[in-house]
Amino acid sequence: NMFFVMLVIFPMSIVVCVQLALHVFGDLLDSIIVDVASECHRIARLGLERKLDEEEEELRLSAQARARIADPSNNVEANGKYVVDIFGQTHPPVANEIFDCMNCGRSIMAGRFAPHLEKCMGKGRKARLKATRSSTAAQNRYSRGSPVSTYSPYSSTASINRLSNGNPRVATGECSNGTVEEP
Amino acid sequence: MLKNRRQSVNRPPTPDLTDDQAKVPTLQEVINIKLIESGEKEQLMELVREKLTECGWKDEMETICRAYIKKQGRKNVTLDELVRVITPKGRASIPDSIKAELLQRIRTFLVSAAL
Numbered sequence: 001n002m003f004f005v006m007l008v009i010f011p012m013s014i015v016v017c018v019q020l021a022l023h024v025f026g027d028l029l030d031s032i033i034v035d036v037a038s039e040c041h042r043i044a045r046l047g048l049e050r051k052l053d054e055e056e057e058e059l060r061l062s063a064q065a066r067a068r069i070a071d072p073s074n075n076v077e078a079n080g081k082y083v084v085d086i087f088g089q090t091h092p093p094v095a096n097e098i099f100d101c102m103n104c105g106r107s108i109m110a111g112r113f114a115p116h117l118e119k120c121m122g123k124g125r126k127a128r129l130k131a132t133r134s135s136t137a138a139q140n141r142y143s144r145g146s147p148v149s150t151y152s153p154y155s156s157t158a159s160i161n162r163l164s165n166g167n168p169r170v171a172t173g174e175c176s177n178g179t180v181e182e183p
Numbered sequence: 184m185l186k187n188r189r190q191s192v193n194r195p196p197t198p199d200l201t202d203d204q205a206k207v208p209t210l211q212e213v214i215n216i217k218l219i220e221s222g223e224k225e226q227l228m229e230l231v232r233e234k235l236t237e238c239g240w241k242d243e244m245e246t247i248c249r250a251y252i253k254k255q256g257r258k259n260v261t262l263d264e265l266v267r268v269i270t271p272k273g274r275a276s277i278p279d280s281i282k283a284e285l286l287q288r289i290r291t292f293l294v295s296a297a298l
Contacts, residue, residue: 004296004297005297016210017290017293017294018286018290020210020211020214020289020293021286021289021290021293022286023211024214024215024218024227024289025282025285025286025289026274027215028224028227028228028231028285029231029273029274029277030270031228032228032231032232032235033244033266033269033270033273033274034262034266035232036241036244036245036248036269036273037244037248037262037265037266037268037269038262038265039245040245040248040249040252040265041248041260041261041262041265044248044249044252044257044260045257045258045260047257049249052249052252052253052257055253
């Protein structure tokens with residue numbers, strides 16, 4: 001202990017003290033560095049970091065896909081109807097999943113849904129013309145006093161129904177239920 | 184009985200008592216023992232760990248480790264490699280304020296240990 005007391009008293013001791021402190025600090029730091037490294041090492045070796053494995057898998061798959069593109073046997077022309085994409089999948093030219101139209105309830109093929117919806121909701125040119133034609137036809141008939149024909153594919157009954165429904169709707173561009181479908 | 188005792192004992196060679204140098208611990212060793220015995224070393228470790236985590240130093244080291252592991256492939260990395268990889272940057276990137284605070288505390292301990 002005398003040794004330490006001497007250290008504190010003499011000026012040279014200050015240098016020694018600082019050196020000692022630095023040494024202690026360095027030791028602490030080295031221990032902490034080893035701790036951090038060993039934690040990372042453990043996680044790596046045990047494969048606990050899923051993200052790393054997922055990234056490696058992604059790289060592998062994209063390298064695979066790139067190889068597949070380079071392969072000429074997967075070309076569009078060679079295969080005709082069925083095109084193979086970079087994941088090796090084929091898709092039919094028209095989407096063939098079937099579901100129910102939320103407007104009229106019919107079973108529609110996905111690839112045919114847009115044109116169906118046009119007619120179904122009366123937004124298409126023909127549907128609008130239909131509606132206009134049938135309502136004007138009905139007006140003409142009434143004003144002329146001729147009997148309403150029972151047979152009419154675009155029925156005036158439909159337009160009568162619409163008008164007599166009390167719905168404040170315009171005859172064109174709207175359908176209440178089960179609309180006319182073009183054959 | 185005596186015979187058994189002689190045979191069963193495997194003694195290492197008796198150290199040379201004339202060699203004083205070997206027996207005297209270095210100043211650093213003495214300090215280290217005092218640090219551990221007083222519990223100050225453990226406290227200092229916790230303090231440094233906490234401060235280095237707060238300032239993002241630990242995250243920085245982990246990032247370097249992960250980059251190295253990704254490059255080498257996770258099954259090819261040894262602990263020694265990782266330590267070697269992060270030590271230079273690790274020592275250099277300690278914030279000055281943290282280093283100063285720690286050194287101050289250690290010096291205080293040294294003085295108190297001397298008294």
